[in-house]
Amino acid sequence: MEAPCTKYSPEERKQLKETILPLLGDLERVGLELCRSPQQTEELVAETVAKACEKFHTLRDHSKAKQWLLRILTNQFISKYRSKKTRREITYDEASEEPEQFSLFDELSQPVFWWGNPEQEVITKFVDNDFREAIGLLNEESRTIVIMCDVEGYSYDEIASIMDIPVGTVRSRLSRARSELQKKLYNHAIDMGWVSNRGVEQRTTADENE
Amino acid sequence: MKTNREIDCREALKLIAAYVDQQSTKSDSKSLEKHLESCRHCFDRVEFEKMLKNRLKGLKLDTSSSEMSTEVRRFLEDL
Numbered sequence: 139m140e141a142p143c144t145k146y147s148p149e150e151r152k153q154l155k156e157t158i159l160p161l162l163g164d165l166e167r168v169g170l171e172l173c174r175s176p177q178q179t180e181e182l183v184a185e186t187v188a189k190a191c192e193k194f195h196t197l198r199d200h201s202k203a204k205q206w207l208l209r210i211l212t213n214q215f216i217s218k219y220r221s222k223k224t225r226r227e228i229t230y231d232e233a234s235e236e237p238e239q240f241s242l243f244d245e246l247s248q249p250v251f252w253w254g255n256p257e258q259e260v261i262t263k264f265v266d267n268d269f270r271e272a273i274g275l276l277n278e279e280s281r282t283i284v285i286m287c288d289v290e291g292y293s294y295d296e297i298a299s300i301m302d303i304p305v306g307t308v309r310s311r312l313s314r315a316r317s318e319l320q321k322k323l324y325n326h327a328i329d330m331g332w333v334s335n336r337g338v339e340q341r342t343t344a345d346e347n348e
Numbered sequence: 349m350k351t352n353r354e355i356d357c358r359e360a361l362k363l364i365a366a367y368v369d370q371q372s373t374k375s376d377s378k379s380l381e382k383h384l385e386s387c388r389h390c391f392d393r394v395e396f397e398k399m400l401k402n403r404l405k406g407l408k409l410d411t412s413s414s415e416m417s418t419e420v421r422r423f424l425e426d427l
């Protein structure tokens with residue numbers, strides 16, 4: 139890792155250090171949210187820092203250093219782990235305006251019955267790790283955008299800048315990613331017996347009535 | 349002054365994601381909120397999406413807890 143940095147003057151190296159070091163914790167956190175494995179995260183962060191050192195002279199606005207580093211990290215993550223299947227899905231994603239959406243709410247809510255909100259009851263059954271597992275099943279692009287928006291809380295504009303895509307694409311990818319995520323969550327809920335294929339089981343209501 | 353347009357469930361559905369993400373325009377928020385006052389189904393949908401989003405927000409890890417990249421950290425410190 140020494141090599142790319144020898145091209146910088148001592149002053150530039152100081153700047154490099156002062157820019158990246160305070161943000162290393164952010165890179166590790168987002169890296170771990172994306173990879174879930176400390177070992178893979180460490181690799182990803184090392185590659186990100188190496189790339190950042192190499193391209194440091196291209197960073198003009200130092201107030202945007204965090205977004206710039208996150209862009210390198212997410213690009214690195216996506217290109218490293220992306221599969222062939224993912225590539226095909228991207229073309230489909232950009233091509234179709236409104237792909238078929240899966241909605242957990244539509245599957246679980248029962249507008250006919252006025253008592254309770256079965257869809258909300260199901261959500262309370264999930265533990266944090268169930269959500270992490272479901273996010274981990276998404277392809278790299280979808281995982282990245284869900285983590286950036288829902289977990290990290292970045293705005294659409296910030297995500298557009300980090301992922302280097304138009305805001306409209308942020309919206310459409312987010313919508314597709316959530317649809318995929320909700321489908322995974324639904325499958326998990328079925329596996330766990332929290333819902334039947336025909337909708338939410340009436341067990342909770344029945345228990346309450348006893 | 350333009351009063352907010354009445355929207356139906358189909359239009360409301362399109363506004364919900366940005367609303368839950370707190371990324372919608374003021375006028376979209378107002379139109380949607382007006383619809384939610386009279387539509388329990390869309391109201392429940394918004395509540396559900398908010399609840400789900402809130403759970404995902406809770407997955408954010410603690411930055412200080414990760415002390416992994418010791419080599420990278422040392423490399424940067426020695427620059």
Ligand SMILES: [Zn+2]
Pocket residue numbers: 356357358360383387389390391
């Ligand atoms: Zn409605």
